[in-house]
Amino acid sequence: MKQFTNEVARREPAFVMRLKRLGSLHQCRLSFMRILTRRMACDGWTFSRSAFEIDARGVGHAVYAAKGPNRTYSLVAFAHDLPSEMRSDRVIAEAWDATFTLFDGVPTADDIERLSRNIPLQEAGRISEQELSLSRANRSVRLWGHVIDQLAKGQQPDLEKINSVGYLMRTTAVYGSGKFGAADRDKIATRDEMQAPFQAEMLSVYLTRTFVRDLVQHLANLRGGDAAVTLDPAIARQLGIGNSTGLGMAPFIINHPVLFNNWIMAREEAISRVRALKYASSSERQLFWNLLARSKLSVEAWRSKHPRQIEKLRQLKVDMTALAEWYQGDAPDQEYPWDRLVRWSGNTLSEEGQELVGSLILEPYGHLVDGLESCMADGNSEAFTIDGVMTTGDVRSLIRESFGWALDMNWNDPENCARAWYVSEEKLEPRMGERFEEPIADYEQPLAPARDAALAFRALEIFEPHQPIAEFLASHPEHRHTIRRAQMSQYAPYGEIRDNTISATVLPIDMLRAKLSFFGATHFDPRSDRWLRICMFSGAPYPEDLTEKNADFWVFPEVKN
Template sequence: MTARDEIPLRDADQVMRLSRMGSFHQSRLSFMRILLRRMRNENWQFDAPDWHVNENGVGRAVYTVHGPSRAYSLVAFAHDLPDEMRSDRVIATAWDTTFTLFDGIPTDDDIARLAQNVPLQEAGRISVRELTLSRANRSARLWDFVVANLSAGRQPDPESLKTVGYVMRTTAVYGSGKFGAADHGTIQDRPEFAAPFQAEMLTVYLIRCFVMDLLDHNAKCAGGKRAVKLSPKLRRALGIGNSTGLGMAPFLVNHPTLLHQWIAARETALARVRGIKTVTDGERDVMIHHAKSAHINAMNWHSQHPMQIAKVTELQSDMVMLCKEITRIGDAPYPWDRLYRWAAQNLTSEGLEQVVSILMEPYGDVVDDLADAMSIDESAHFYIDGTQAMGHVKSLIAKHFDWALKTDFGAGDEQARFWYVSAAKLEPRLGERDAEQGHELEQPLAIGRDVAALYRAITQDETVAHFLRKHPEHRHILRRVQMVEKFPYAEIRDNLLHAQMMPIDMLRCKLSFFGATHFDPRSDRWLRICMFQNAPFPDELYVPGNWVYPEPTGAI
C-alpha cells in the first residue's frame, strides 16, 4: 500500500455546487469501471451468443456471462422499425432493439414470456427474474454508413465514427423494481451488485457486445462474401450512446444519502492521493500518460451546445497546461497535493475536476476499495429522530444551509421554476412559475426554499416530535436536515428553482459516476452521452491499457 498522510476532504460548500457537479468526469470509481474491474479480477466467462437474428436483422439473441457464483443473460430483441417511428422521447412506443437482463440462463419458456413483454417496454411487464429493462435506437446516419462500408468490404472512416462515438443509443435503462423487475434490495447482498447500478452497467456492457455483432450481421446479410467485420480497433472506439433528460435529474435529490456516498468516496480518493508524500518515476509516468489520454479525449469531445463548446475549449487548454505542469512538478514532498493546488489556482472547474479523476489513475491500490462504500441502505437513515431539540435543528440549518438562508426566495429569479410530474407522461418536468399552471402541485425538490421556511417556523425549543406533530408540512425537509449532519455531501448546495439553474449539471454529475463520456447537451435540460467507449470487450479484459480514454501515441 502506498504510504500517505491525512489531507482533509474538500468542503461540501465547495463541491456540492451545481456548476462544480456539472464539471465532473468519469474516474476509477465510476460504476462502469467498477464492473469492468470485477469482471477482470473474477475472471468472468462469456458464452458465445445464442443468435437467432434473420437476414433482415430481426430476431433475438442471448448473451450469457458467468460470474463466480451466478450467471446473467442479456436477452436482446432486434426489431424492424420504420424510420418515421424512431424517437428517443419517452413517449415512443417502438424501438430498434429492446433488452432485459435475466437473472440466470433463460429457458425457452422464459424467452417466450420475455418476447411478449420486453418489446413493449413500459406497456409490458417483466418479473423478479429480470433485473433491468432497456431499449436502444440506431444512430440512423452512422448505422447505415457503417453497415454500407462493411458490406462493401471496407472499414468505415474512423474520423466519422469518432465524431459521434456510437452507432446505437439507449433511451432508458430501467432497474430497481421498475415494471415488475427485481427490487434492488433482493440482489444487493450479491457481491457483484454491491456497488451502485451494477446490473444496469452490465446490461449496457452486454448491449454494446450485441450491437457490434448486429452491425457485422447486417453487413454480412447485405454484402455477402464481400462483407468484412468491423475491425477490433474501431469496435473498441465505439460505445453505446444514451439520451438523458429531466427524468434523471431528481434522482440526486431523491437519494440524498446515496449521493453523499458517491461524493464522499470521490473526495476521499482525492484526499488520499493528495496525501501521498513521495512518488516513483513510474507513477509519475502513468500520471502523464493519463493526462495525455484525457487531453486526447478533450480534443475528440464534440458538442453543439454553446455552453459545452466553451467548456470543452477551456478543458482542452487546461489539459495542455496540465501535461506541462506534471512534468515540472519536481521531487518535493506531496507532489499531487501541489499539483491539485496548482490546478485549483489555474484551471477552470472543468479542468480541475478532470485533474481529480486523473489523480486517481495510477493509484488503484489507494482508491479502488472505496467502491465498496458507494452504496448505502437508504431505509436505515429514513427515520426521523424525534427526540432531537429543534434548537439543534436550527443550528444544523445555519451550518449546512447558509446559502439557502441568504437567498431571497421572494425575488423573481430565485423561485422562477417549479418541478412537477407530467400527468400525460408521468415524468418529471420543469415549469416556469409565472407562465405555467400547476405550481401548487410542485414536487418536493425546492430544498433551499423549504429549509429556509423550516428555519423561520422554528419559534421555540421543543422536540422534533412535538414540532412535527404541529407542523407535518415540514416533515420532508426536516428529515433531510437531520441527514445532512451525518452526510454533508447529501445536498446540492444551490437553488434548484432559480431561473438560470441548469438541470444538465445534475445529469452530468450522475452520469459521470456512471462512467459516461462526451457529454453533449442539446438544451439546458437534456443531453447525449457515450458509455463504454474504448472499454475492453470480453476477450480484451486482460490486456493492460486504458479503459475509457483513447491511448496516446507511444502508450506505456
C-alpha cells in the same frame, strides 16, 4: 515506503456541492463502468452467446450470458424493424430499434417466449423479479446504414464518421431497481458483484454493446455475402453505446441524498488519500503523465454544439496545456506532489480542469482508491427515520450547516422561484416548468430543498431550542421532508446541492452530468439546458478480449506513436 500526513482533509461540501462544479465532474477509478470491468476481469468471468435468431430484416432475438464465480446473468435482446418515422429518443416513444432485459440466470424457452411478449412493449409490458433491468435503444441514423453498406462492400467504415458519432445505437432508458416490475435492489444488493451501485444496469449496457456489434456485422454479411468483411476490431473498440438523458434523471441526486453523498464522499476521500502521499514514485509519476497525454486526446476528440460546453471545452484545452507545463517542472519531485497539484489547479484552472486533475491523480493508486467502491451503495436505512427526540435547536443548526446560504434569500423574488418540478401525467416522468407561465404550482414536487429549508427554519423560530422536534412536526407536518433531510446531513454531509434548484438560471444538465460522471460516461454533449448525450464503454474491450491488463485504462484513448 509511502508516508502520509493528516493535514489534507476532504474538500468541504460547500466547495464541492455547487452545481457548476458538479456539472464539471469527470469519470474516475470509482466510476461504475470501470468497477464492473475490473471485477469481471479479476474474477475471471466468462461470456457466451447462446442464441442469435435474427432474420435478414434485422428482426429476432439474441441471448448473451455473463458467468461470474457464483451466478450467471443473461442479456435478452430483441431486434425490431422500426420505420424511420417512428424512431424517437423521447420518453414518450412507443417503439424502438431494439429492446432488452438483463435476466437473473439463464432463461428457458418459456422465459424467452414470455419476454418476447413484454420486453418490446417496455413500460406497457410486464416483467418479473427474474428481470433486473429493462432498456431500449435506437440506431444512429448517421452511422448505422453507413457501417453496414461499407462492410457489405468489403470496406471498413469511414473513421471520420465513426469518430464524429461514436456509437451505432444509443439507449433512451435503462431502468432497474424495481421499476415496472423488475427485481428490487434488495434482491441483489448483498451479492459481491452487485454491491457497487448500478452494476446490473452497467452490465446490461456492456452486453448491449456486444449485441449491437454482432447485429451490424450479421446484417452486413447477409447483404454482402462473400464480399463482406469483418469490422476492424480497432474500430469496433472505439464504438460505445450512446445515451440520451433528459430531465427524468435530474431529480435523482436530490431524491437520494444519502446515496449521492456516498458517491461524492468516496471520491473526495480518494482525492484526500492521494493528496496525503508525501512522495510519488517514478512509476506513479510516469503513469500519471501517460494518462494525462491520453486524456488530452480525449479532450481533443470531444465535440459539442452547446455554447456553454463549447466554452468549457475551450477552457479545458487551455488547462491541459498549462497542466502539462506545470507537470514538466520540478514540482512532481517535491514533497506532497499531488497536494501541490490540486492546490495549483484550484488557483489556475477552470472547474473542468480542476475536476479532471482530481480524477487523474487517483489513477496510479488503485490500492488506495478501489476499496472505496464498497462504500458507495446506500445501506443506511436508519438515516431515513426521523429522530423525534432531537431538539429544535439542533435541527436549526443542521439546517444552517447545509443551507445557511439560502436562509436570507428572498424566496418571493420571481427570479429565485421561477421554475417548478412536477411529474407528467402521461409518462409519470419528472418535468420542469415555468412557475409563472404554466399552471403547475399545485403539482410541484419537493425538489427545492433550499427553499423548503428556509421555510422550515423560519417556522422553527417560535419554538424553544430545547423542545423536541416531534412537537414541531405535530403542528407543522408539511416540514417532515425537510426535517428528515436535515437529520440525514449528519450521515451525509455531501448529500445536499448548495445551489437553488428552482431559480431562473438553474441548469439541470449539471445534475445530469454529475450522475453520469459516476456511471463513467465521457464526452458529455448538452443539447439544451435540460438534456444531453453521452457515450458509454467507448474503448472498452469486448467480452472475448477482456483481461486484467486491459480492464481499467480502456477509458483513455491510446496515444499512437
